[in-house]
Amino acid sequence: MPSDLVNSEETATRCGFVALIGAPNAGKSTLLNQLVGTKISIVTHKVQTTRAIMRGIALEGASQIIFVDTPGIFQPKRRLDRAMVETAWGGAKDADLVCVLVDAERFQKSETAQILDKVAAVGQPKILVINKIDTVPHTALLEMAAKANQTVKFEQTFMISALKGHGCTDLMAYLAQRVPEGPWLYPEDQISDLPMRNLAAEITREKMFLRLHDELPYQSTVETELWKDLPDGTTRIEQTIYVEREGQKKIVIGHRGETIKAISMAARTEIQEMAERPVHLFLFVKVRENWGDDPERYREMGIEFPR
Numbered sequence: 001m002p003s004d005l006v007n008s009e010e011t012a013t014r015c016g017f018v019a020l021i022g023a024p025n026a027g028k029s030t031l032l033n034q035l036v037g038t039k040i041s042i043v044t045h046k047v048q049t050t051r052a053i054m055r056g057i058a059l060e061g062a063s064q065i066i067f068v069d070t071p072g073i074f075q076p077k078r079r080l081d082r083a084m085v086e087t088a089w090g091g092a093k094d095a096d097l098v099c100v101l102v103d104a105e106r107f108q109k110s111e112t113a114q115i116l117d118k119v120a121a122v123g124q125p126k127i128l129v130i131n132k133i134d135t136v137p138h139t140a141l142l143e144m145a146a147k148a149n150q151t152v153k154f155e156q157t158f159m160i161s162a163l164k165g166h167g168c169t170d171l172m173a174y175l176a177q178r179v180p181e182g183p184w185l186y187p188e189d190q191i192s193d194l195p196m197r198n199l200a201a202e203i204t205r206e207k208m209f210l211r212l213h214d215e216l217p218y219q220s221t222v223e224t225e226l227w228k229d230l231p232d233g234t235t236r237i238e239q240t241i242y243v244e245r246e247g248q249k250k251i252v253i254g255h256r257g258e259t260i261k262a263i264s265m266a267a268r269t270e271i272q273e274m275a276e277r278p279v280h281l282f283l284f285v286k287v288r289e290n291w292g293d294d295p296e297r298y299r300e301m302g303i304e305f306p307r
């Protein structure tokens with residue numbers, strides 16, 4: 001028997017999306033840093049136009065776990081915010097597993113109840129992760145777990161301190177065996193720059209919406225086609241803005257290209273800050289009808305194509 005066949009049978013790979021849900025400050029970034037490691041975890045405080053942004057990919061044995069994030073706005077007021085939150089919850093519905101992160105210190109606050117109510121309506125398998133266990137007595141934790149499990153049918157409950165690392169190994173081991181069997185979506189050597197590419201696309205998308213407000217449908221997307229670190233210390237980035245109709249392309253470009261120039265300048269400044277090096281940003285606008293039916297687009301955004 002050829003040796004590669006033996007290998008592939010012995011180490012069936014697993015790969016899946018885990019949606020992280022938690023109120024702002026619940027400790028999502030801290031947890032990701034524990035699970036993913038700083039190298040490929042990207043903190044996205046500024047980027048709020050996210051649909052289901054990939055926050056990091058963890059590798060554990062033969063498993064690849066792709067964490068997707070939801071924006072931390074739970075009482076959206078503006079129309080755009082509402083749309084963002086709705087699509088983000090949509091992202092949770094596409095994940096293989098929803099990981100609900102609750103801050104033990106703030107368990108009694110209304111935000112926790114709100115999140116639990118909303119999570120109850122999501123059909124995906126869910127786990128509860130009570131964070132910051134170092135801040136409350138252990139007896140209180142059991143009460144919290146019982147109460148939360150009355151509202152939502154969680155598969156498992158974990159109690160962790162993301163800051164101190166307590167309980168994180170068990171959580172990771174669970175996730176690694178819980179994601180479905182399947183090939184890895186991202187080759188190991190590509191993982192590190194993927195979040196940067198996605199983030200850069202999200203930054204441009206945010207600038208575009210800030211500039212155009214409600215003139216564009218929410219489906220317009222931005223993709224980073226090229227990210228090349230040049231020998232002179234600068235980076236060349238090429239992005240394509242996809243819109244659904246010719247008329248929208250005109251809006252994005254603007255009179256004499258003024259709109260796209262402004263979007264590009266604002267995005268370049270912020271991408272530069274993130275990349276910590278000078279950036280040359282090139283934006284292209286293309287019309288692509290029915291992009292929402294194309295599974296590849298979903299994969300690029302880090303979420304699975306809804307079945």
Ligand SMILES: Nc1nc2c(ncn2[C@@H]2O[C@H](COP(=O)(O)OP(=O)(O)OP(=O)(O)O)[C@@H](O)[C@H]2O)c(=O)[nH]1
Pocket residue numbers: 022023024025026027028029030031043044045072131132133134135160161162163164
């Ligand atoms: N005591 C204690 N503090 C924690 C723990 N985990 C996170 N924190 C603190 O809680 C605060 C918020 O943590 P973040 O990881 O930034 O939380 P987050 O708001 O969910 O992350 P973002 O989604 O990136 O905004 C920080 O000051 C952390 O140090 C923990 O286990 N114990």
